[in-house]
Amino acid sequence: MKLDIVPILDSLKVRVSKDYTLIQEEYTGDLIDVEFRWNNPASKEEIQSFTKKTGxxxxxxxxxxxxxxxxxxxxxxxxxxxxxxSIEEIEKY
Structure with a gap:
């Protein structure tokens, strides 16, 4: 089954209000607010440069x-x- 990331991310963003959402902790069952931080997009050229540089x-x-x-x-x-x-973090690590 092939999943398309775009509708998955769009759906997640609908659930997240002001970059936060409430979830239930896996082990304790407690409800906690969690944050989401989205970086700015990479350009097509940056992605191509990365794949060319790393192979x-x-x-x-x-x-x-x-x-x-x-x-x-x-x-x-x-x-x-x-x-x-990010691309920069992948290259760094």
Whole structure:
């Protein structure tokens, strides 16, 4: 099954109000506010330059994500966060 990242991100953004949303903690069941930080988009040229420089073949959905948001921090709380790295961060690490 092939998933398209664009409608998935659009749907998530609808659920997130002012970059925050309420979720239930996995282990405790507590309700907590989590934050979402979306980076500015990467240009098509930046993505092409990165793939040419590294020789990596990026999945089409990840390229689509980078063209919407060149990285993001998702579900960020005082104790947790999920990072999708920017092109610059990937090159750095």
């Amino acid at each position: 990596w073949v990026l999945p089409e959905n990840y390229k689509n994500f980078l063209s919407m948001h060149n990285g993001a921090i998702l579900f960020m709380s005082e104790t947790h966060q999920f990072c999708l790295h």
